[in-house]
Amino acid sequence: MSEHAPITGLSRQLGFIREINALKNILRKSLMPDSERFENSAEHSWHVAMMADVLSEHANETIDVGRVIRMLLIHDIVEVDAGDTDLYDAQGRVEQHDREARAARRLFGLLPEQQASEFRALWDEFEERKTADARFAKALDRFQPLFLNFQGGGVAWIRRGIRRDQVSDASGVIADGSMSLWHEAQRLITEAHERGWLV
Amino acid sequence: MSEHAPITGLSRQLGFIREINALKNILRKSLMPDSERFENSAEHSWHVAMMADVLSEHANETIDVGRVIRMLLIHDIVEVDAGDTDLYDAQGRVEQHDREARAARRLFGLLPEQQASEFRALWDEFEERKTADARFAKALDRFQPLFLNFQGGGVAWIRRGIRRDQVSDASGVIADGSMSLWHEAQRLITEAHERGWLV
Numbered sequence: 001m002s003e004h005a006p007i008t009g010l011s012r013q014l015g016f017i018r019e020i021n022a023l024k025n026i027l028r029k030s031l032m033p034d035s036e037r038f039e040n041s042a043e044h045s046w047h048v049a050m051m052a053d054v055l056s057e058h059a060n061e062t063i064d065v066g067r068v069i070r071m072l073l074i075h076d077i078v079e080v081d082a083g084d085t086d087l088y089d090a091q092g093r094v095e096q097h098d099r100e101a102r103a104a105r106r107l108f109g110l111l112p113e114q115q116a117s118e119f120r121a122l123w124d125e126f127e128e129r130k131t132a133d134a135r136f137a138k139a140l141d142r143f144q145p146l147f148l149n150f151q152g153g154g155v156a157w158i159r160r161g162i163r164r165d166q167v168s169d170a171s172g173v174i175a176d177g178s179m180s181l182w183h184e185a186q187r188l189i190t191e192a193h194e195r196g197w198l199v
Numbered sequence: 200m201s202e203h204a205p206i207t208g209l210s211r212q213l214g215f216i217r218e219i220n221a222l223k224n225i226l227r228k229s230l231m232p233d234s235e236r237f238e239n240s241a242e243h244s245w246h247v248a249m250m251a252d253v254l255s256e257h258a259n260e261t262i263d264v265g266r267v268i269r270m271l272l273i274h275d276i277v278e279v280d281a282g283d284t285d286l287y288d289a290q291g292r293v294e295q296h297d298r299e300a301r302a303a304r305r306l307f308g309l310l311p312e313q314q315a316s317e318f319r320a321l322w323d324e325f326e327e328r329k330t331a332d333a334r335f336a337k338a339l340d341r342f343q344p345l346f347l348n349f350q351g352g353g354v355a356w357i358r359r360g361i362r363r364d365q366v367s368d369a370s371g372v373i374a375d376g377s378m379s380l381w382h383e384a385q386r387l388i389t390e391a392h393e394r395g396w397l398v
Contacts, residue, residue, distance in 0.1 A: 010379055013253050018350055020249065024231060024242045032223065043223045046245035050219065050272055054212050054310070066265030069272070073249055111253065151217055180209055 061132035139177025154197025338376025353396025
């Protein structure tokens, strides 16, 4: 864009759209089922947003599926600055919230003021898990890598020597959002363990 | 999943979720701004869905942003079977609709019946562009690669010798959904041409 374009709402919004493109280069710990590459956080966000639409009837509580989808689309944007934090990295997770809160201030702050507040509030809601929408969104965010790693024959777990109890503990929040998905998660974990994919 | 699990609504839904994962391996013609790889259709879908949320105020008509987002999340799922069709491949585009309609039957058909019909109707609406929601969704789908290719210094255009009139013609549908984005598109095209990125 021209350097002399006036700073309008639209140009701030496009600046944000440009900046978040970098989420496509943030790699997660999940492998694609063919094991050839890691999943990135942008395509993960698409996948969980689709899951919200398809699986909404399995939420424990009444939810607003449109809000859940919006929440999941933005839930990882902070990783543009803060990077992906490994679910099984206890030390990394201690500092995760501060790092991500700084990222949220900068990234959502690129938007016009009112919109910045709105997006920030939606991200805070997801993080705090105090609403039905946030609990269901978090359940999907936790179920998706388990599902993906299972589809990939557990290679992502095997390579890192992940234990059954680590996956079980991490899947606890799934029950808060969807008992159906929690039961499915237990079934996948048991089967993965029987097949020797989890220690 | 166990081979002996009963075929419930949930297992059909998870079968669909598993199948659409392949959208992450469908490569588009847009390059990432660092030019190191092509964008895939899953991360593109996330990016345009985010744009719908951020840019909704710029729609020409009153829209339901939640529906626009859902439409954009599913708009490229047919590419799992049909592949990405080049915007500038006239021959490929002739057969595109039949190929994609077959893909829509198979892929949405993996879902429970009522949900399959609902998703298929949403995809048809996007394709037909007869509603305000579909016109805005299509405008974003057309604006996004232009914006991304501009950010990347036009490398994706230069390598293929794309002409200014090809990009201009393709951007026509942007005006049907958002005059603000159409003006922005014209500005980007003019500047790209001046810089020698478009023939």
